[in-house]
Amino acid sequence: MPAYLALILAVAAETIGTTALQASQQFSKLVPSIIVVLAYGVAFYLLALSLRVIPVGVAYALWSGLGILFIAVIGFVVFDQRLDWPAILGMGMIVAGIAVMQLFSQTVTH
Numbered sequence: 035m036p037a038y039l040a041l042i043l044a045v046a047a048e049t050i051g052t053t054a055l056q057a058s059q060q061f062s063k064l065v066p067s068i069i070v071v072l073a074y075g076v077a078f079y080l081l082a083l084s085l086r087v088i089p090v091g092v093a094y095a096l097w098s099g100l101g102i103l104f105i106a107v108i109g110f111v112v113f114d115q116r117l118d119w120p121a122i123l124g125m126g127m128i129v130a131g132i133a134v135m136q137l138f139s140q141t142v143t144h
Contacts, residue, residue, distance in 0.1 A: 037084045037088050040080045041096060044080035045104065047076040048073070050073040051073030053112065054067075055070045095132060095135060
């Protein structure tokens with residue numbers, strides 16, 4: 035499996051796990067709690083696969099940045115959680131940082 039595909043799937047699994055974590059109501063609901071454990075297991079396995087090729091700092095930056103963005107969107111759409119402008123600006127800065135790394139860093143594998 036290509037490293038960046040593994041990383042994207044890891045982020046997707048982590049996002050599913052985090053969404054289920056919110057839905058589990060602090061592990062008081064069984065099905066979402068099981069989804070949390072399974073999704074995080076898959077996420078970490080796929081992250082480990084991506085680390086065969088992608089440097090850990092770059093992988094973690096992409097993992098955390100994309101995870102933040104996806105969870106913010108899910109929080110808005112599914113849980114009706116609103117963000118203020120400073121939060122949106124901060125997330126935009128994270129995306130800009132990821133873009134700079136991907137476009138200009140010699141550390142990032144392409």
